[in-house]
Amino acid sequence: MSTAAARSTHSRTSRPQAASAKEVVEQHLKYFREGDLKGILADYAPGAVFFTPDGALRGVDEIRPLFQAMIAEFQKPGTAFNMKHQFVEGDYAYILWTAETADNVYELGTDTFVVRDGKIVAQSFTRKITPKNTRFVPVGRP
Numbered sequence: 001m002s003t004a005a006a007r008s009t010h011s012r013t014s015r016p017q018a019a020s021a022k023e024v025v026e027q028h029l030k031y032f033r034e035g036d037l038k039g040i041l042a043d044y045a046p047g048a049v050f051f052t053p054d055g056a057l058r059g060v061d062e063i064r065p066l067f068q069a070m071i072a073e074f075q076k077p078g079t080a081f082n083m084k085h086q087f088v089e090g091d092y093a094y095i096l097w098t099a100e101t102a103d104n105v106y107e108l109g110t111d112t113f114v115v116r117d118g119k120i121v122a123q124s125f126t127r128k129i130t131p132k133n134t135r136f137v138p139v140g141r142p
Contacts, residue, residue, distance in 0.1 A: 018118030022088045025095070025113055028120070029083075032067075035075045040067050045119035052125050076102040091115050105130045 019027070024043060031039035041060050044050075050057040050066070057063045074081070078101075085096040093113040099106040107128045114122040 019115075020088075021091050021093045021113065021115035024115045024118060024120060025086070025088065025093045028113075029095075032071070032074070033081070035071045037064070037067055037071055040071075043120050045116070045121045048119070048121050048123070050123045050125065053127075073101050073103055074099070078102055103132055105132060 028040060028043045031043070041064060044060050044063060047059060048063065050063050052066070057066060073079075079099065081097060081099045083095065083097050085094070087094045091114055093115065095109075095111050097106070097109045097111075099109060107130060109127045110125070112124045113120055
C-alpha cells in the first residue's frame with residue numbers, strides 16, 4: 001500500500017476531531033442560555049475541576065448543584081446577560097461578563113476554561129454580586 005493510500009485509509013478510520021475550546025465554550029454558553037443542565041454537564045470531562053471563590057468542585061456530581069442554582073436564577077423573567085469579552089488561545093478560553101437577574105446584579109463575572117479533547121477539564125469562576133432585595137433597616141429599628 002502506498003503512503004498516500006495508507007494516509008487516506010487512516011483518515012477515514014480515525015476518530016472525529018474533538019471540538020476546539022472556542023466551540024466548546026460557545027456550546028456551553030448556549031446550553032446555559034437555554035437552561036439545559038444536561039447539556040452543560042456533558043461539556044465537562046469526568047474528572048473536571050471547577051474553581052470557585054468557595055473552593056474547588058471536583059467532577060460533574062459536585063458541579064451540578066452550582067449550575068442548578070445558576071439556571072434557576074438566570075431563567076427568571078427579566079434576566080439580562082452581557083458578554084463583555086471572550087478570548088480563546090489554543091486550549092484556553094476566558095470570558096468577562098455582567099448580568100442582572102431578578103435577584104442580583106452581577107457587576108462582574110469571569111470564567112476561565114481549559115479544554116482538552118473537546119471537554120472542559122478545568123474552569124475557574126468568580127463574580128461580584130450585589131443582591132437587589134436588600135432592605136435597609138436603620139439601627140435600633142426592626
